[in-house]
Amino acid sequence: MKIAATIAEARALIAALREERRGSAQGNAVGFVPTMGYLHEGHASLLRRSRAESGISVLSIFVNPIQFGPGEDLDRYPRSEKADLELAGREGVDVVFLPSVDEMYPEERKATVTVTGVTERLCGASRPGHFDGVATVVSKLFHIVKPDKAFFGAKDAQQVAVLQKMVTDLNMDVEIVPCPIVREEDGLALSSRNVYLSSEQRREALVLSRSLREAAVLIETDVSVTSRQITNQVTKAIETSPLAEIDYVELLTFPNLEPLVADRELSDLRQSGGSVILAVAVKFGTTRLIDNVIMKLKEAPLHV
Known part of the structure; x- marks a missing residue:
């Protein structure tokens, strides 16, 4: 080398x-x-x-x-x-x-x-x-x-x-x-900034990957779910952590990163086989963490 x-x-x-x-x-x-x-x-x-x-x-x-x-x-x-x-x-x-x-x-x-x-x-x-x-x-x-x-x-x-x-x-x-994102065994996305987290903040930060996983299941299994319902669910889940300060929770098209301005757009993307990204940024103390899930949408629900 x-x-x-x-x-x-x-x-x-x-x-x-x-x-x-x-x-x-x-x-x-x-x-x-x-x-x-x-x-x-x-x-x-x-x-x-x-x-x-x-x-x-x-x-x-x-x-x-x-x-x-x-x-x-x-x-x-x-x-x-x-x-x-x-x-x-x-x-x-x-x-x-x-x-x-x-x-x-x-x-x-x-x-x-x-x-x-x-x-x-x-x-x-x-x-x-x-x-x-x-x-x-x-x-x-x-x-x-x-x-x-x-x-x-x-x-x-x-x-x-x-x-x-x-x-x-x-x-x-x-x-x-x-x-692909590489994660710890408990789900936390690897980041150089994780070293800043206290042990308590590290535990609380698991709410990010957990809320994204739950939302991904909802998107895959419920074709009637709206973009607003998805972001509201993730926001509420993260807010259960008293140490979390949310910067953003957004569901966008991918890779163009355009907002879904109407609930109908999620159904349209399913029909076209488009992709979306559900992304979050949250601060724990002074440490800002980001995480996301990218999904190619399908018209028929999956049984998971």
């Missing part, structure tokens, strides 16, 4: 590997997993997928300051470089790109990538400017690494939708590969 601290080093290492593995059995396609570090099993699953589908596996670790808003947790965002590199080694990563802020942003930025529409709800509404920061840094990383595929976890489903739109609209030659 090679570690690159500069853009020039990363480009040189990846180019050399592409040339070295040209025509080899595993191929020289590049799989890329961009992260902010403090890696966990969710990240490991992305790296395994990258390794399985690509001849060359590249990981980036960079806490991107421009996607944090005022008062957010940039300064205390968890970091664990040694443990991250150990995990990368175990998962067969070929190149780790580990740049500094000065390397990525050596001077005042004059260019920003902005994606509209899919950024206007969910976390985009709660964190103004967040997805400009995400799209800008991922665009930069794509130009540096030049991956064939980039792997992202579905827990950040809006991020996936934003990046898919960016890649499509700007004709970037990379495939965005969404990967």
Whole structure:
């Protein structure tokens, strides 16, 4: 495993590997997993997928300051470089790109990538400017690494939708590969921010996955249920936790992230085989957690 601290080093290492593995059995396609570090099993699953589908596996670790808003947790965002590199080694990563802020942003930025529409709800509404920061840094990383595929976890489903739109609209030659949410045995979605939770908050946070599971069963088994009934049920379930402070509970089309403005639209989506996302963001103390379930709707109810 090679570690690159500069853009020039990363480009040189990846180019050399592409040339070295040209025509080899595993191929020289590049799989890329961009992260902010403090890696966990969710990240490991992305790296395994990258390794399985690509001849060359590249990981980036960079806490991107421009996607944090005022008062957010940039300064205390968890970091664990040694443990991250150990995990990368175990998962067969070929190149780790580990740049500094000065390397990525050596001077005042004059260019920003902005994606509209899919950024206007969910976390985009709660964190103004967040997805400009995400799209800008991922665009930069794509130009540096030049991956064939980039792997992202579905827990950040809006991020996936934003990046898919960016890649499509700007004709970037990379495939965005969404990967399933990885959860603890009790259902809590893995997140680097889980380390902030107290033991009591950790227990209370299970209401997120539990309420989403119950709503998913309702959507699958009751074709007459309305979008309002679904979001009301999830909201009431989360409100049973005295530590939970709800940011949003929304049911939207996916991947366009458009609101279901009329109850009839849910029935229409069933008939067309469309997909929806039921997404939540909730704070426990100062820790903001997100979770979601994405479902392809079917006209006939399932017996579960």
